[in-house]
Amino acid sequence: MFRSKRKNPMIEKIKRMLGAFQKSSKYEAGERHCPLCDKSSKTFSEYGVVPRKDARCPHCGSLERHRLVWLYLSRKSKLLTKPPRRALHIAPEGILERKFRPLIGKGYITADLLVSNVDVKMDITDIQYPDESFGFIYCSHVLEHVPDDRKAMREFHRVLTRHGIAILLVPITAKETVEDPSVEDPKERLRLFGQEDHVRRYGPDYLSRLEEEGFVVKKIKRNDFLTPREIGEMGITAAAGELYICKKGPKS
Structure with missing residues (x-):
């Protein structure tokens, strides 16, 4: 019997739909849940x-x-229930900015030295605000790019209010801080520092560097407040x- 080699339009349509479903199913609700956008994948x-x-x-881009940090702030701090009057966010990540700005309001200031889509252009080794200006400072994965990181730490300390908190995060990728x-x-x-625009690799002695510039530091690990299932x-x-x-610190 002669069979036509013409493709059945309905079958082809079903194949295309199935292919699209298989591609999208990777990010459908299931095993992962993002606490920032409250979506599952x-x-x-x-x-x-x-x-x-x-x-x-895949929904909001959070890492x-x-x-x-969002889980810590929402569970272990007063940021959401009693936000500070003023906050400084260095090199703002879009997903966190979208959380912080409506929460803090006019007192929320984003800053960066190189990009333009921020509130203020700023060198964090020379912050243009008076002492004790901010009740909350957030700076993540920036200090490894800064030649004089200790000066930046001193500036953060200076503009932080007496009862405020600064969350200063860096990648810890060495046994001891290496810089040249x-x-x-x-x-x-x-080759030396893991990225072309890094000037050092930090080790666990990063905590001591912060303390030497006047901070009292509490190091929080993920399993300090999250269950294995949540992790x-x-x-x-x-x-x-x-x-x-x-x-x-009490005497700073």
């Missing part, structure tokens, strides 16, 4: 210079450290790092 996507699995929320200001070649920085469900992998909650 089967998995989080890869992200990073060296790609990390299960890192980035491991963003989810960790004479290294300017991007390829050599990549898995919200993708708070080891790449989230640790939180450094900084306050002014």
Whole structure:
């Protein structure tokens, strides 16, 4: 019997629909839940210079450290119930800015030295605000780019209010902090510090550096306030790092 080689339009349509479903099903509700956008997905996507699995929320773009800090702030701080009058957010991440700005209002200030879509252009080693201006400071994965990080720490300490908190996060990727200001070649920085625009690798002694500039520091780990199930469900992998909650010392 002769059979037509013409494709059945209905079957082809079903195949296309099935293919689209299979592609989209990767991010359908299931195994992961993002606390920032409150949406679920089967998995989080890869992200990073060296790609990390299960890192980035496909809905809002949050990374491991963003989810960790938001969970801490919403559960273990008064930020959501009693927000500060003024807050400083350095190199603002879009997903956190969308949370902080309506919460804090006019007192919320974003700042960056290089990009233009912020409230203020700012060098964090020379902050243009008077002493004790901000009740909350958030600076994540910036200090490893700053040649004089200690001066930046002193400036954060200066503009932080007496009872305020500063969350100053860096990637901890070495046993001890390694830096060499004479290294300017991007390829050599990549080799030594892990990224072309990094000027150092921090080790656990980062906490001591903060303390030496006047802060009282509390280091928070993910399992200090999250259950194993929450850690898995919200993708708070080891790449989230640790939180450094900084306050002014009693005699500062």
